[in-house]
Amino acid sequence: MKITRRQILILLPAAAVAWEHVLAGTPESAPNYKMSDHWWSMLIDVPRCIGCGNCVRACQAENDVPNGYFRTWVERYHVSDWKMENPQVISPDGGKEGFPVATDEQGKYFFVPKMCNQCADSPCTQVCPVGATFVTPDGAVLVDQKYCLGCAYCVQACPYGCRYIHPQKRVADKCTLCYHRITKELTTACCEACPTGARQLADLKDPRDPIHEFIRTHAVQVLKPQMATGAKVFYNQLDGSVR
């Protein structure tokens, strides 16, 4: 397919305007964004996930995630018959290069993408001794890497294993829900890269958000509900064997 010069002359200014909108810098200078208008969450549709690992690769590219550490990862479960307490779970390099071909036709398989659950009552925020990790007014759990001591207490306190200490920066690091993107009307890198729509950003303060509608009307689960973390990553059709 070829783009004619004429097309470029028309389309380029349009693209430039679109791109300027994206590059609009801080939330203050992105004129539309008000934190109090949003309460961010995510929906993960388990039956749609094919374990391609696109999300893990995209997250690494977008956020410069160091090798061997994961802001998001995908687990593959294999549950034999009714044996929910003994699933076989693998996550080779976090699922970054996908998964090996499964040959055992017996039992049920599914893929579970995982990430920071952006907990409303986050235990990691509770234990930080200095206030370096926090929940923003719009529901993202972030790390102030200029203030963090690197004590790793938050890493111990997270029930989901989503935090790590950055090997070069020596501070806590984790999924930021692509805060730098969602505040500019973009979606997260993982959602953008997912080919099947298994991951979708949701704004729980927006009544017209179709994903919010889905969460409101379907049976969804969170990971480890007994921990009472107020997790905001919802899973559609999460099997009971998922840890």
Next chain:
Amino acid sequence: MSVFKDSGHLFRFAGLFVLAFLLFLLIRGFVVPSSFGQYGHYRGAAIDEIAAHPIKFAGHQSCEACHQDIQDQKKTGKHARVNCEACHGPLAGHADDPASVQPVKPDTAVLCAQCHTASAAKPKGFPQVAPADHSTGLPCQTCHQPHNPAIDAGGAK
């Protein structure tokens, strides 16, 4: 009173404490960042700093602004919901300056296999093949146009 005379050393010790405390308050006034406590027990300015991180994936809306013809081709096929950068990688640089940053065409031998290699683990309804058997060594785009992969839509040009 003689009690004070004989406990003067205790007052000196206490005095050291008071001095240290005042010094602490003074230093604290200088050292604690001004935006601390703005929204909660954290540095409010951190929110803006994090929101200002550079963007690598432009997002499909930016792509569609220029590449409407591809979008038209895609929207009637099975890959309608597959965003451009899911296959083409992060292209914010290209969206910013299309002439100087040229995207690399993905290698279908690697790319297509990532999603479509058959596995007992994948959802049953999902289109999947064993690549070696399926195409007998031919590249995927011989028969499938990636933007609209249905077999009767013709191969890639």
Next chain:
Amino acid sequence: MNGLEGFMYPNEIELQWSVLIVLYPFITGLVAGAFILASLERVFRVEAVKPTYRLALLTALAFLLDAPLPLQLHLGHPERSPEMYFTPHSTSAMAMFGYVYLWYLMAVLVLEIWLDYRREIVALSQAAPHSTRWIYKIMTLGSDNISDRSLAIDERVGWVVTLIGIPSAFLLHGYVGFIFGSIKANPWWSSPMMPVVFIFSAMVSGIAAVLLLYMATSRLRRRAIDMRCVDTVAMYLFYIFIIDFTLEMLDLVHRIYEAGESFRSLNFMVHSRLYFSHIVVQICLGTIVPIFLLGLTQVVKLNEVVRKRIYAVSGALTLIGIFAMRWNVVIGGQLFSKSFLGYTTYKMSLVTREGLLVSIALTVLPLLFLALLVKLLPPWPEDEKNAAAVAAAAD
């Protein structure tokens, strides 16, 4: 692959808290325990242990000065640690550290030592050789009043300080237990018993440490060991050990009986990766053997030489056992996956910032501090009498 067995969340495979974080509760435990021993004499008037009183205080101080070091070496950004003083997060147990530490150091230990030694300090500020006289002069804070009245006031105030010091010591070490015990994400740690177990094992380790130090320093100084003293110290060690052991067994039995979600995974861990450090070292060598030996001295009349040997062996085994307990809590809590489906291994390095050599150095350092303190402020009973004579002569 890295000693990984089964499945772990990808970020869990590498341990976050190393042997340095094992050392910290061990050291603060020694501080708290040594102080409790000192308070036995000061508050509860157990005369028999008086020979260890000053030594216990100096031991506590020596170890307390060393305590922040493993933490500083562990932090990714130690230069930011003052943030804990400037913006402590009130919901975080760890945020207490700065203030509890400072309180205990200055308002309890230093104050008590200063009050107890003041007569000697004032005397030495006048009589000491020139090279060290300036140190004592500073310590007098400019006051040379050692009249009977002022010393009586010191005695009274010191008693109150020690009284406050007991719950302060519990707080200093108890909060460490709470740091672990309040983490709902980790079932090996999460327990309301954790602070209590920590405090009692701290008392055991502190008393054992002072017992060993007293016997060792007496040996080094070629002085007779006050048997009534060590017999009493050993008796307290024995009874507190019984309480500590009971608490730990209660935790264990409770876990086994309830067999909750994490039990199978933790049980397997204790029987495999933690077997040597938990069953062999902590329980058998570090608890059952010392309790048995000490119990022996309580029911059977043994001669002095045998008792001294038993106290020395028991004391050493106790310290090893309590260190193992800290190891099993900190390292053990990170060896299993929070998915309860796998395990990892801890690879302790040798020469890095958080390695074995540094740990050994941090354990030896407080002994060097103690040697210095003992030179500066001699805690020996006969020196006390000499100092009183010097002070009387100086008046």
